[in-house]
Amino acid sequence: MRSHKWYTPWLLVAPAVVWVLVFGLWPFLNTVILSFTDSRPLRTGGFVGLENYGRMLQDEQFGYALTTSVIYMIVCVPLLTILPLLLALLVEKTIPGIAAFRTTFYFPVIASVVVVALIWTWMFDSRGVINQTLQAFGLLDKPVAFLVDRWWLLACAILLTVWKGLGYYMVVYLAALGNVGRELHEAAMLDGAGAFRRFLSVTIPGVRGAMLLISALVAVAAMRVFTELHVLSNGTGGPGGQDLSIVMLIRQVGQGLNGDVGYASALSVALFLLTVLPLIAIAWMNRERRTVS
Amino acid sequence: MKLTTRLATATAVLAVGALALTGCTGAGPAAGSDGPIDTSGELSGTIKFQSWSLKNEKFSPYFEDLIAAFEEEHPDVTVEWLDQPGDGYQDKVLSQANSNSLPDVVNLPPDIAYPLVAAGKLVDLAAADSSLEDQYVPGAWEAYTYPGIDGTYGLPWYLGTDLGWWNGAALQQYGADTSALPTTNEELLSLAEQVGEASGGQMPLLSSMPTIDLFASSGIEVMNDDGEFVFNTDEAAAIVDQFASAYQAGALPAEALTGDYGGNADMFKQGKVAYTTAGSGFAGDLQRDAPSIRESVIATPRIGDAPLFVQGVSVSNDSKNKAAALAFAEYLTNTENQVAFAQLALGFVPGTVDGSADVGSLSESVTDPLQKEAMEIVSESMKTARILIPFQWTSAMKTYMDQQLALALKGEVGSKEALDKVVEYANDNLVEY
Numbered sequence: 020m021r022s023h024k025w026y027t028p029w030l031l032v033a034p035a036v037v038w039v040l041v042f043g044l045w046p047f048l049n050t051v052i053l054s055f056t057d058s059r060p061l062r063t064g065g066f067v068g069l070e071n072y073g074r075m076l077q078d079e080q081f082g083y084a085l086t087t088s089v090i091y092m093i094v095c096v097p098l099l100t101i102l103p104l105l106l107a108l109l110v111e112k113t114i115p116g117i118a119a120f121r122t123t124f125y126f127p128v129i130a131s132v133v134v135v136a137l138i139w140t141w142m143f144d145s146r147g148v149i150n151q152t153l154q155a156f157g158l159l160d161k162p163v164a165f166l167v168d169r170w171w172l173l174a175c176a177i178l179l180t181v182w183k184g185l186g187y188y189m190v191v192y193l194a195a196l197g198n199v200g201r202e203l204h205e206a207a208m209l210d211g212a213g214a215f216r217r218f219l220s221v222t223i224p225g226v227r228g229a230m231l232l233i234s235a236l237v238a239v240a241a242m243r244v245f246t247e248l249h250v251l252s253n254g255t256g257g258p259g260g261q262d263l264s265i266v267m268l269i270r271q272v273g274q275g276l277n278g279d280v281g282y283a284s285a286l287s288v289a290l291f292l293l294t295v296l297p298l299i300a301i302a303w304m305n306r307e308r309r310t311v312s
Numbered sequence: 313m314k315l316t317t318r319l320a321t322a323t324a325v326l327a328v329g330a331l332a333l334t335g336c337t338g339a340g341p342a343a344g345s346d347g348p349i350d351t352s353g354e355l356s357g358t359i360k361f362q363s364w365s366l367k368n369e370k371f372s373p374y375f376e377d378l379i380a381a382f383e384e385e386h387p388d389v390t391v392e393w394l395d396q397p398g399d400g401y402q403d404k405v406l407s408q409a410n411s412n413s414l415p416d417v418v419n420l421p422p423d424i425a426y427p428l429v430a431a432g433k434l435v436d437l438a439a440a441d442s443s444l445e446d447q448y449v450p451g452a453w454e455a456y457t458y459p460g461i462d463g464t465y466g467l468p469w470y471l472g473t474d475l476g477w478w479n480g481a482a483l484q485q486y487g488a489d490t491s492a493l494p495t496t497n498e499e500l501l502s503l504a505e506q507v508g509e510a511s512g513g514q515m516p517l518l519s520s521m522p523t524i525d526l527f528a529s530s531g532i533e534v535m536n537d538d539g540e541f542v543f544n545t546d547e548a549a550a551i552v553d554q555f556a557s558a559y560q561a562g563a564l565p566a567e568a569l570t571g572d573y574g575g576n577a578d579m580f581k582q583g584k585v586a587y588t589t590a591g592s593g594f595a596g597d598l599q600r601d602a603p604s605i606r607e608s609v610i611a612t613p614r615i616g617d618a619p620l621f622v623q624g625v626s627v628s629n630d631s632k633n634k635a636a637a638l639a640f641a642e643y644l645t646n647t648e649n650q651v652a653f654a655q656l657a658l659g660f661v662p663g664t665v666d667g668s669a670d671v672g673s674l675s676e677s678v679t680d681p682l683q684k685e686a687m688e689i690v691s692e693s694m695k696t697a698r699i700l701i702p703f704q705w706t707s708a709m710k711t712y713m714d715q716q717l718a719l720a721l722k723g724e725v726g727s728k729e730a731l732d733k734v735v736e737y738a739n740d741n742l743v744e745y
Contacts, residue, residue, distance in 0.1 A: 166567055167569040256715060258722055259716065259718065275406070277707075277708070
């Protein structure tokens with residue numbers, strides 16, 4: 020029997036290890052290190068201890084960004100977990116032309132989020148089609164400033180995210196629904212369960228894994244939201260920066276030749292921790308399920 | 313024993329890797345070049361010249377001819393011309409500086425040059441050639457000097473200012489007297505309110521919020537001698553209050569609060585706003601894009617102090633061929649070539665003393681009356697134009713100011729309170745190298 024050298028496995032994993040070190044671990048460690056400095060793009064900074072983290076706690080704009088990101092997550096997670104499931108149940112039936120419906124629901128996923136957000140900007144503009152239509156029907160006396168009001172702007176962005184994400188998660192659910200045995204539904208029907216009861220007792224347990232996965236993906240994406248809010252607010256985060264997300268704040272603080280790399284890094288570390296929390300929660304829920312079963 | 317060897321090997325590999333990786337954390341300050349550079353001898357080698365959004369049908373032939381002429385004068389020198397797009401120029405320059413690949417000769421305005429100077433990335437041109445200072449317009453030359461740093465780091469290339477453009481037909485439609493257009497910001501805001509109310513918000517005069525250069529042009533001290541921002545004055549608050557009043561009257565579109573109508577000149581060409589500021593070349597833009605609006609357009613000197621826009625070229629300290637690079641930078645910005653450039657880039661003025669001495673002559677060959685009038689206004693304004701935005705004013709500060717003033721315009725915070733926050737933020741975030 021031919022044996023290999025002791026280092027052969029190391030050689031085989033070396034490319035992947037180097038890749039992870041260079042593009043994953045090192046940038047992460049470097050960000051953590053930079054968060055304790057007052058570095059600028061063209062200047063190596065000095066160690067400032069926890070100053071950047073202390074500043075974060077007193078930064079009004081970080082408060083806004085945290086609020087925006089958390090609200091985004093709290094609203095988007097249930098909407099993008101439940102609505103695509105309902106949509107998938109609707110288009111799951113094999114009736115003539117259903118493929119066209121499925122494709123239609125998937126269209127927003129294909130479109131560039133920047134392009135879609137720009138179109139939404141024009142729609143929700145004070146002279147845009149929505150305001151003009153509402154005024155034409157006499158429902159408004161004067162235009163609603165959708166894009167310069169903190170809560171309207173946030174609502175528009177969330178609506179855009181949900182509309183754009185529905186098709187993608189619908190496809191995930193369609194795959195999961197295919198694994199829910201028809202015999203379970205038939206057994207439940209024989210026991211007298213109605214459609215809603217079967218949805219709760221058969222369908223949801225059958226797709227629970229997909230639901231947890233989607234919840235995790237949506238939670239992470241919502242916490243890191245950028246494009247929708249950036250385009251709709253033209254990069255400003257709205258009046259007062261009240262609609263800044265954490266990623267937008269990182270960009271605002273760290274960009275350019277004079278960017279505050281140290282503080283931006285501290286914000287990035289905070290974002291990382293905030294993103295990991297929902298993941299841990301969802302992983303814990305998944306573990307509970309396995310333990311129970 | 314074998315396990316120990318493996319551990320030692322793995323540790324060594326990781327340590328070497330980590331050390332190698334720490335080399336990727338950005339370039340440290342380069343050694344400063346503070347001595348004379350002799351450009352009189354035989355020059356040779358290849359240099360890179362980077363312009364900023366100038367490679368197009370209009371300017372490419374000019375640069376190609378200029379480079380060919382320089383190469384003919386210096387047969388052993390080859391000039392490679394790079395051009396970067398208008399957007400993201402700062403980020404591009406930053407990545408070049410970080411990777412020690414800044415082009416030998418690079419187009420940099422004074423504010424973008426500053427962090428590079430502080431990082432030792434640019435050649436001190438005053439030390440490189442002491443005869444240069446007398447050749448360039450003093451105000452523009454001084455724009456490349458920075459407090460606490462010896463030397464001058466850019467050769468003024470072309471200078472500009474802007475003027476006011478009014479949509480005469482739109483103003484008359486809403487009852488404004490076009491024979492007595494505003495000459496102060498107070499009058500402008502008053503007229504904006506009047507036209508905004510008369511048009512029901514359909515024809516705003518303004519489409520952007522107050523900016524730091526507006527305060528400066530209104531005679532408000534933006535920065536004191538100690539290098540601190542101090543524009544949170546009652547006068548500045550009064551301007552913001554007037555803007556708030558104008559906003560409530562419909563004189564600004566709602567989306568002006570997010571800077572979405574920052575492209576005032578574009579809105580003007582679309583007939584959506586009745587006033588904008590732009591350079592004298594705007595006459596040509598109107599001819600091409602909005603001839604019907606152009607028929608009634610009125611050009612006036614800029615309200616308040618005219619801004620001085622400075623573009624220049626710098627020589628990289630990382631250049632392997634500083635002599636040829638400096639020679640090309642001097643050639644590019646000599647009077648003859650600057651005048652030729654200004655004849656193409658209508659409305660701009662050469663940055664050399666000789667070239668700017670007779671700016672009136674630049675408009676002699678222009679036949680279009682509106683263009684000629686605009687160029688004459690620019691020529692006159694250039695006599696008093698000054699740099700209104702301090703180079704310490706960063707994009708993050710501008711964004712913060714837009715955010716706070718948007719709240720003030722909506723009436724959610726007081727104007728003085730908003731300005732106090734902006735000034736505090738700006739001073740807290742001053743970059744000191």
